[in-house]
Amino acid sequence: MALKKANIIVKRGSGQETLEVLFNPSEYSLESANTFAWQTIPGLQTPIAQFISGEATTLSMELFFDSYEKGTDVRQQTSKVSKLLEVDKDLHAPPTCRFVWGSLDFKGIVERVSQKFTMFLDSGLPVRATLSVSFRAIASMKEQYQNIPRQSADRTKQKTLEQGDQLWMIAAHEYEDAGEWRAIAEANGIDNPRTVRTGRKIIIPRLE
Secondary structure, rough: OOOOOOOEEEEEEOOEEEOOOOOOOOEEEEEEEEEEEEOOOOOOOEEEEEEEEEEEEEEEEEEEEOOOOOOOOOOHHHHHHHHHHEEOOOOHHHHHOEEEEEEEEEEEEEEEEEEEEEEEEOOOEEEEEEEEEEEEEEEOHHHHOOOOOOOOOOOOOEOOOOOOOOHHHHHHHHHHHHHHHHHHHHHHOOHHHHHOOOOOOEEOOOOO
């Protein structure tokens, strides 16, 4: 039984458009990475690694296009993919999309497209092309916090504020809901969360 055709499902506003891949890719690759800061400590032979963040997963593949039998310009097909790099007039950003093929369902944006035209008619019209395409995964802040295991919020804690700490960030970390920052503000008598000073000890209350 032949594997179903791969599709690129493009989300535009409240609707979506499906681009059917003419020929399934022969292979694809997924690349993930983490970013670390390396701090050199006098007296130590190797630097200390400090985790900064994960990097978005990249999906890469080559897509093949052929319009020789029809005698039409193959760019009519390839442009549908390359245009996913362009800014959508309603979104003010390139559209998000999903690459769906068999068990693979990858949500992201098209980050890079390299077009190589390999066959032409006598008129010079390109009728065969290979596209190297890279998608980069995207996820909202809420989705990312939901996917990270968190400590229980069923008991009161104390925390010393560090440089860059914001109440909504602490709420997202402790309660998995950034909107619960008000509970922390109320428990500590904070009227303006923007003026909280670094080094202050605060209570992170238990949520009822």
